[in-house]
Amino acid sequence: MKKVGIVMGSDSDLPILEKAMNMLKSLEVPYEVHVYSAHRTPDEAIAFARGAEENGFGVLIAAAGMAAHLAGVLAANTTLPVIGIPCKSQYLDGVDALLATVQMPTGIPVATVAINGGGNAALLACQMLAISDEALAARLKAKRAADTAAVLEKDARICAEYSSL
Numbered sequence: 247m248k249k250v251g252i253v254m255g256s257d258s259d260l261p262i263l264e265k266a267m268n269m270l271k272s273l274e275v276p277y278e279v280h281v282y283s284a285h286r287t288p289d290e291a292i293a294f295a296r297g298a299e300e301n302g303f304g305v306l307i308a309a310a311g312m313a314a315h316l317a318g319v320l321a322a323n324t325t326l327p328v329i330g331i332p333c334k335s336q337y338l339d340g341v342d343a344l345l346a347t348v349q350m351p352t353g354i355p356v357a358t359v360a361i362n363g364g365g366n367a368a369l370l371a372c373q374m375l376a377i378s379d380e381a382l383a384a385r386l387k388a389k390r391a392a393d394t395a396a397v398l399e400k401d402a403r404i405c406a407e408y409s410s411l
């Protein structure tokens with residue numbers, strides 16, 4: 247199976263990526279994790295993106311905060327799909343990173359998830375890989391069914407506990 251490449255702009259982004267890693271682990275999807283910054287280590291970030299396809303990656307996840315150019319820089323250097331996670335930092339509540347990640351020019355798309363949306367980034371990556379992987383597609387369907395059942399269980403519990411009929 248192709249790997250997911252996870253890149254973060256700083257190790258301070260790690261807690262957000264842990265959600266993504268846990269999701270990938272639970273769906274049995276291999277991943278490789280790096281800290282490369284679009285600003286602090288641009289050569290390494292670009293080299294990683296340029297070599298990603300031949301190094302066995304099928305999709306990249308890039309997480310960065312503040313002036314978050316990482317996902318865009320990776321996307322500019324590969325035709326693999328790139329999923330961007332805007333990270334919330336101390337100021338501006340992550341809206342700075344959201345706009346920097348999502349507002350890409352035509353020709354270089356980045357699939358941007360919610361601020362700190364590590365879980366959804368991993369799920370989206372799995373959905374992309376599942377297009378050509380039936381076993382992974384089946385695991386995704388099973389997860390979706392289990393998630394639905396969990397919500398309906400909560401509904402039954404809350405309804406029984408809080409309704410006044």
Ligand code: RP5
Pocket residue numbers: 254255256257258259283309310311312313333335
């Ligand atoms: C970004 O700046 C990183 O992705 C991080 O979210 C933010 C702050 O980085 P540190 O100052 O914590 O290293 O490049």
